[in-house]
Structures are given as C-alpha cells and as structure tokens.
Amino acid sequence: MHRVKVRVVEDALDANNTIASANRADFDREGVTVLNLMSAPGAGKTTLLVKALPGLEGVRPGVLEGDVAGSLDADRLADVHIPVTQLNTDQGFGGECHLDANMVRSALPSLPLADLDLLVIENVGNLVCPAEFRVGEDARVMVSSVTEGEDKPLKYPLMFRACELVIINKIDLLEHVDFDLEKFLYHLEGVHPGVPHLLVSARTGEGLEAVRDYLVGLASRAGAPA
Numbered sequence: 001m002h003r004v005k006v007r008v009v010e011d012a013l014d015a016n017n018t019i020a021s022a023n024r025a026d027f028d029r030e031g032v033t034v035l036n037l038m039s040a041p042g043a044g045k046t047t048l049l050v051k052a053l054p055g056l057e058g059v060r061p062g063v064l065e066g067d068v069a070g071s072l073d074a075d076r077l078a079d080v081h082i083p084v085t086q087l088n089t090d091q092g093f094g095g096e097c098h099l100d101a102n103m104v105r106s107a108l109p110s111l112p113l114a115d116l117d118l119l120v121i122e123n124v125g126n127l128v129c130p131a132e133f134r135v136g137e138d139a140r141v142m143v144s145s146v147t148e149g150e151d152k153p154l155k156y157p158l159m160f161r162a163c164e165l166v167i168i169n170k171i172d173l174l175e176h177v178d179f180d181l182e183k184f185l186y187h188l189e190g191v192h193p194g195v196p197h198l199l200v201s202a203r204t205g206e207g208l209e210a211v212r213d214y215l216v217g218l219a220s221r222a223g224a225p226a
Contacts, residue, residue: 016133019101023108023136030113033219034121036135038159039143040152041125044169046073047202048143049120052211053082059219062116064107066099066124073122085110089124098129101136118219127152131162139218145170147177150184157191165196165214172201 027034039045046065053061062083065074069090077084087107089096096103099121111119121137123130131140142163144152147170153160160166166188174181181199188195198214200207 013132016101019105020134020136023101023105026108027113027119027136027138030116032113032116032119033221034119034135034137034139035215035218036121036123036130036137036140037143038123038130038140038163039125040127040145040148043125043143043145043148044202045122045125045143046076048167048169048200048208048211049082049122050076050080051202051205052208052215053077053120054080055208055212056118056215056219057212059216060115060117061215062112062119064104064111064119064121066103066122068095068097068124083112083116096129097124097126098133099123099135100133104135118215127156127159131158138221139164141165141167141214143167143169144184146173146179146181150180150187153184153187153191160188160195161192163192163195165198166192167198167200167211169200169202171199171206172204 037045049063063077064085064087065077066087066089067073069088071086074084074086085107087099087103089103093103104121121135140163142159144166146168168184185197188197198207198210200211202208
C-alpha cells in the first residue's frame with residue numbers, strides 16, 4: 001500500500017511538472033519573467049508587493065494573486081494600479097492550500113502577459129505545499145516575518161531550500177518580539193547554505209530598495225533556465 005501511495009504522488013508531481021513546462025513556454029514566448037512568492041499566512045507578501053512594485057524602474061509588473069477565497073489582497077494591489085488577476089482555489093480546485101501548475105494555467109487567458117515584463121505569482125500562504133509544486137516560474141522567493149519565530153527553517157526546511165532568496169520581513173518589530181535574528185540566520189544557513197537574504201520592513205520601507213533591485217535584476221533574466 002505504501003508503494004502505491006508513493007507512485008500516486010510521483011505521478012501527480014510528474015503531471016504537474018509537464019504543465020509547468022507548458023506554462024514556462026508561454027511565459028518565455030511573451031518575454032515575461034515569473035516569480036513565485038511564497039510565505040506563511042500573514043508574513044507580509046502583499047504589503048511588500050504594494051510597496052515595492054510601483055517603484056520598479058523600467059519594469060512593467062503584474063500579479064497573479066492566489067488565495068483560497070476572497071479578493072482582499074488583489075483589491076489592495078489594484079488600489080496602487082498594479083495589474084492583478086485573482087485565482088481562488090475554492091473555485092474548482094477543492095480549496096487547495098497552494099497553487100499548482102494547472103491552476104496557474106487556468107488563469108493564463110486572464111493575464112495581460114503582452115503588457116508585462118515581470119509576473120509575480122503570490123502563492124497561497126502556507127509553509128508546506130507550495131514548495132512541492134512548480135508552476136513555470138523563473139525564480140522562487142520566500143518571505144519570513146520576525147513574528148513567526150527563528151525556528152521556521154528547521155521546521156519547514158523544504159520551503160527554505162526551494163527558494164533563491166529569503167526576505168526577512170517586519171524587522172521594525174524586532175525590539176517588540178522574542179526573535180533571535182542570528183539564530184534564524186544560523187538555521188537558514190544550515191538548511192540552505194549560501195542562500196542570500198534581505199532584511200526588510202515593508203511597513204517602514206527599510207530594505208525595500210534592495211527588493212526593488214532584485215526584482216529589476218530578475219526581470220532582465222527572461223528566458224533563463226528554471
């Protein structure tokens with residue numbers, strides 16, 4: 001029985017990867033760089049995008065907003081004039097706690113790819129499932145807030161191994177929470193040696209320029225291998 005379950009999982013991931021490759025081909029055809037942005041619920045992904053995306057020099061950004069239900073985050077992005085498409089997993093996808101390649105593919109007709117240089121896929125807030133499913137992205141970034149505790153890289157190592165950058169958000173709260181930054185970075189290095197990190201406060205703007213620099217640099221890598 002265990003072997004059957006493993007085979008089913010492998011088949012599902014193989015199917016997902018096939019669709020992810022098709023997504024990637026469509027993105028490359030349009031010259032759009034795609035970022036898969038992941039985090040736990042409440043880490044500050046949307047606030048980060050609201051603050052960072054309008055200031056990107058020479059880059060036309062857009063967002064595919066993934067949520068189980070509702071459009072609150074998409075509404076916030078629309079308020080700052082960022083092209084945004086809502087994707088709810090409770091509408092035809094069983095309320096899944098992550099986005100997969102098929103879900104993203106279902107949203108492609110609604111995305112203004114011809115008008116974008118950078119598409120940010122804001123994944124559903126979850127520290128487990130999103131890391132397992134490629135969606136056709138060029139890069140993955142993990143947002144982890146200081147309110148979550150310094151043990152998260154140890155408890156959810158795949159999420160931190162699956163990304164090429166870790167943004168440590170809400171650093172304006174460091175003096176108010178029991179969070180050991182050095183210990184977090186030590187654990188991060190243990191699970192993903194050498195991964196770059198940025199210290200950011202999306203609320204105050206500290207570190208946002210480095211985030212913008214990363215996004216602009218990423219947009220110039222259109223067509224790079226996943």
